[in-house]
Amino acid sequence: MTALLQIDDLRLSYRSPGWRRKATEVLHGISLHIDAGETLGLVGESGSGKTTIGRAVLGLATPDSGSIQFEGREISGHTSRERRQLARDIQVVFQDPYTSLNLALQIADIISEPLIAQGGTPHDARSQVKRLLDQVGLPADAGNRFPREFSGGQRQRVAIARALALSPKLVVCDEPVSALDLTTQALVLDLFAEIQRQTNVAYLFITHDLAVVRHISDRVAVLYRGDIVETGPTASVTSSPTNEYTRELLLAAPVADPDLQRERREARRQLREIAAG
Amino acid sequence: MTTYVPDIDTAEPAPQVRRSPARKVLTNPLGLASLIVILLITALGLLAPILSSHDPNFASLKEVNAPVGTPGYLLGADGSGRDILARVLASINVSMISAVIGAGVAVILGTVFGLISGYVGKRTDAATSWVFNLMMTFPSLVLVIILFPVTGGSYQITIAIFGLFLAPGIFRLVRNLVVGVRNELYVDAARVAGLPARRILSRHIFYVIRGPIIIATAFMAGAAINVQAGLAFLGLGSNRVPSFGAMTADAFLNIYAQPLQILWPSLFLALLTGSFVLLGNAYRDALATGGVNKVRRRRLQPAPTDPDHTPSLTQRDSEPSLLHVSNLRVGYPQADGRVKPVVQGISFDVAPGEVVGLVGESGSGKTQTAFAVLGLLPSDAQIQADAMVLADESLVGPGAKSIRRLRGGVVSYIPQEPMSNLDPSFTVGSQLVEGLTAGGSRQEAKATVLELLARVGIPDPARTFRSYPHQISGGMAQRVLIAGAIASRPKLLIADEPTTALDVTVQAEILDLLRDLQAEYGMAILLVTHNFGVVADLCDRVMVMSSGRIVETGDVRAIFHAPQDPYTRSLLNAILDEDTPRIRATTADHPKETQS
Numbered sequence: 001m002t003a004l005l006q007i008d009d010l011r012l013s014y015r016s017p018g019w020r021r022k023a024t025e026v027l028h029g030i031s032l033h034i035d036a037g038e039t040l041g042l043v044g045e046s047g048s049g050k051t052t053i054g055r056a057v058l059g060l061a062t063p064d065s066g067s068i069q070f071e072g073r074e075i076s077g078h079t080s081r082e083r084r085q086l087a088r089d090i091q092v093v094f095q096d097p098y099t100s101l102n103l104a105l106q107i108a109d110i111i112s113e114p115l116i117a118q119g120g121t122p123h124d125a126r127s128q129v130k131r132l133l134d135q136v137g138l139p140a141d142a143g144n145r146f147p148r149e150f151s152g153g154q155r156q157r158v159a160i161a162r163a164l165a166l167s168p169k170l171v172v173c174d175e176p177v178s179a180l181d182l183t184t185q186a187l188v189l190d191l192f193a194e195i196q197r198q199t200n201v202a203y204l205f206i207t208h209d210l211a212v213v214r215h216i217s218d219r220v221a222v223l224y225r226g227d228i229v230e231t232g233p234t235a236s237v238t239s240s241p242t243n244e245y246t247r248e249l250l251l252a253a254p255v256a257d258p259d260l261q262r263e264r265r266e267a268r269r270q271l272r273e274i275a276a277g
Numbered sequence: 278m279t280t281y282v283p284d285i286d287t288a289e290p291a292p293q294v295r296r297s298p299a300r301k302v303l304t305n306p307l308g309l310a311s312l313i314v315i316l317l318i319t320a321l322g323l324l325a326p327i328l329s330s331h332d333p334n335f336a337s338l339k340e341v342n343a344p345v346g347t348p349g350y351l352l353g354a355d356g357s358g359r360d361i362l363a364r365v366l367a368s369i370n371v372s373m374i375s376a377v378i379g380a381g382v383a384v385i386l387g388t389v390f391g392l393i394s395g396y397v398g399k400r401t402d403a404a405t406s407w408v409f410n411l412m413m414t415f416p417s418l419v420l421v422i423i424l425f426p427v428t429g430g431s432y433q434i435t436i437a438i439f440g441l442f443l444a445p446g447i448f449r450l451v452r453n454l455v456v457g458v459r460n461e462l463y464v465d466a467a468r469v470a471g472l473p474a475r476r477i478l479s480r481h482i483f484y485v486i487r488g489p490i491i492i493a494t495a496f497m498a499g500a501a502i503n504v505q506a507g508l509a510f511l512g513l514g515s516n517r518v519p520s521f522g523a524m525t526a527d528a529f530l531n532i533y534a535q536p537l538q539i540l541w542p543s544l545f546l547a548l549l550t551g552s553f554v555l556l557g558n559a560y561r562d563a564l565a566t567g568g569v570n571k572v573r574r575r576r577l578q579p580a581p582t583d584p585d586h587t588p589s590l591t592q593r594d595s596e597p598s599l600l601h602v603s604n605l606r607v608g609y610p611q612a613d614g615r616v617k618p619v620v621q622g623i624s625f626d627v628a629p630g631e632v633v634g635l636v637g638e639s640g641s642g643k644t645q646t647a648f649a650v651l652g653l654l655p656s657d658a659q660i661q662a663d664a665m666v667l668a669d670e671s672l673v674g675p676g677a678k679s680i681r682r683l684r685g686g687v688v689s690y691i692p693q694e695p696m697s698n699l700d701p702s703f704t705v706g707s708q709l710v711e712g713l714t715a716g717g718s719r720q721e722a723k724a725t726v727l728e729l730l731a732r733v734g735i736p737d738p739a740r741t742f743r744s745y746p747h748q749i750s751g752g753m754a755q756r757v758l759i760a761g762a763i764a765s766r767p768k769l770l771i772a773d774e775p776t777t778a779l780d781v782t783v784q785a786e787i788l789d790l791l792r793d794l795q796a797e798y799g800m801a802i803l804l805v806t807h808n809f810g811v812v813a814d815l816c817d818r819v820m821v822m823s824s825g826r827i828v829e830t831g832d833v834r835a836i837f838h839a840p841q842d843p844y845t846r847s848l849l850n851a852i853l854d855e856d857t858p859r860i861r862a863t864t865a866d867h868p869k870e871t872q873s
Contacts, residue, residue, distance in 0.1 A: 045782060045783075060465055060469070080473075083471070084472075084473065085471075086471075091469060094462045099461055099462045100465075101463055101466075104484045113472065114470035114471060117470050117471045117473070117476065162466065162470070165470075182807065182848060183638065185853075186851040186853065208780065211852075215853045248782060249782060252781045252782040252784065253785075254784075254785070254788070254810030256809035256849070257837055258813045258833050258834055259834075261810065261813040265785075268785065
């Protein structure tokens with residue numbers, strides 16, 4: 001059985017502007033796969049290349065080499081016309097709900113944009129909008145309001161509704177809850193899980209927050225400076241990591257309990273001392 | 278099935294009435310007046326056949342230099358016996374056509390190529406920019422005059438050529454705006470949604486650039502009218518085409534005999550071009566004030582305090598406290614005259630050497646509280662407190678200015694965004710030395726800074742000292758700011774989300790550093806954060822804030838293990854569970870399980 005998304009030996013570099021500047025390789029041969037209906041958590045710190053992987057899958061960044069296959073078809077190096085076909089299958093939810101929505105458009109226009117881009121009539125799109133707003137837990141009258149009238153969590157729901165409009169098979173979620181408050185974060189994560197149950201969509205869930213990954217993912221891939229250092233089922237990676245960086249990452253995240261945190265701090269100190277020799 | 282309650286942070290904002298910039302222009306007296314002038318003059322031009330009984334080029338020898346008010350010659354006749362009114366009205370039409378052609382050519386060319394150049398980028402951008410830059414170097418007016426034989430004296434073609442040379446201005450404007458919005462996330466989202474480039478440009482990007490284009494168009498319309506009049510004044514162009522320029526030239530020959538004749542063309546020319554410029558200005562003002570609540574820069578001034586309240590030191594309990602705040606209220610005046618409260622009467626104490634966490638979600642007022650203590654709130658903030666005492670110095674009432682003296686010496690501050698708190702144009706070292714030279718020589722200060730940099734765990738202090746902020750990482754920048762904050766050995770360190778912008782491994786190191794420094798210096802820390810992990814790591818005592826009030830305060834263990842307030846409980850419940858990885862407990866009927 002072929003995976004929904006299969007990435008093999010993906011290399012990508014960014015060229016800084018200027019004459020004969022050297023390109024910096026940010027992904028050094030990434031391989032991963034996502035099955036239908038599955039959530040793969042992609043964890044890494046800033047500069048690890050996690051967002052770049054997402055952008056490569058979305059066609060917003062061009063890989064140097066390697067392959068990205070969706071349902072067995074190669075999709076890297078697609079022309080923009082071929083790419084538009086793919087919009088039905090792969091969608092995105094970005095981190096910042098404040099800049100990912102065009103403030104000049106009404107919510108209904110934002111959500112129906114992908115539908116109309118794929119040839120839907122405005123009338124059909126309008127009726128879809130009602131269903132989508134309901135699906136993400138927004139009131140039906142939200143459609144004819146503007147993004148600035150909504151809080152961060154509600155805006156992220158709008159972004160999720162836009163991503164779901166075409167019933168995609170894969171949604172790339174790039175830090176979708178990082179900008180949200182704690183209580184809102186939990187609600188939005190529940191929404192992601194609920195939608196997956198209903199529609200069997202797969203998520204490539206990119207985040208820096210291990211707690212979020214643990215909450216939402218079936219499998220986890222840990223990214224460090226452009227390489228995947230560890231990958232496996234969420235339970236095993238987050239409770240008994242084999243890689244030293246993963247272990248450090250886990251111990252670095254403070255736990256919300258003074259006594260447990262003290263233990264964790266000690267464990268981290270010991271790990272450091274061992275590493276230092 | 279879960280039902281979804283709306284997010285807790287729904288502060289249900291009243292639907293804002295946003296007026297479009299166009300409507301704002303109409304409420305601006307200058308904008309409205311200039312628009313009316315332009316419309317009136319245009320109407321006069323269009324009604325020319327009705328308003329005047331003569332052909333503008335019809336010369337009657339009988340009426341040479343006829344005075345104002347002559348029957349049939351309302352404004353009189355010029356030196357050749359032509360009806361001045363008829364010629365003014367015809368000139369209006371010529372001017373308007375010039376404005377449309379000149380500005381039209383410039384705007385269409387500039388916008389189209391600006392959009393392409395900015396959106397496509399790379400080679401297309403380089404090539405188009407090069408062409409337009411080259412065009413900018415041509416002396417357009419001279420070229421227009423030289424090309425006169427080619428244009429055959431037609432003013433329309435001349436102005437079209439002039440418009441060509443106005444295009445680079447629009448091109449550069451549009452291109453730069455497009456480059457700015459091209460990488461916005463909503464444009465990326467539109468690309469992922471499968472929108473063709475044409476629709477992204479017309480729907481998302483054009484919206485951003487249309488305001489500046491309208492402004493530039495108004496100015497260019499004025500410029501085109503002036504250039505047409507100027508060329509005609511010089512005698513370039515057919516003398517069968519009435520124009521303000523030709524009319525002023527004719528009147529000029531007559532200026533001693535009939536001084537009034539020069540008034541009419543110059544009056545209308547000035548009104549027309551002036552109105553275009555003022556209209557452009559009015560639209561620009563409308564756009565500038567149209568932005569959604571712009572973030573005001575915090576000014577480093579102590580905010581005004583209420584003089585009616587005098588510190589009531591007697592209210593304090595016997596326990597010595599480093600910072601004592603009683604009934605602190607902070608509010609912001611709104612456009613409609615109400616004051617929006619953000620901190621609603623909170624009281625707390627920080628003991629010497631104590632680490633206190635101030636926890637809350639966005640909008641809870643936690644940062645406002647910290648800034649009120651630091652005296653860093655914007656000048657429009659209204660701050661009132663029964664008492665605010667820091668190290669036995671009152672911060673409200675008669676001695677309110679003392680916060681400036683206390684800042685640095687007694688109280689220091691670590692910000693959330695280390696990078697934006699370092700000046701990119703100066704080296705790290707010079708910025709730290711600057712804060713220390715007040716007391717001693719530069720050499721001593723440098724030695725102290727190097728020592729401090731080593732103390733906060735910077736591996737190569739000398740190199741960091743010489744580095745510019747962009748050359749160091751975010752974690753290093755935060756260490757640098759901590760070094761600056763502890764330089765004066767403060768008694769109280771106020772840290773506003775000090776690790777939120779940092780990676781989790783860096784966060785752990787910074788927390789370790791703060792803990793070590795706290796133990797070493799015995800300073801108190803007021804830690805503002807939303808992260809309960811950070812609180813658990815560092816704090817002795819916790820205050821939980823919600824909607825401007827402290828809902829619960831207590832020992833860190835008590836708060837985590839036995840929270841009393843329902844809000845605290847809901848916050849703690851929202852923490853994603855550490856120990857249970859995703860178990861599809863509710864997904865027994867999940868299609869996925871049966872699928873594979």
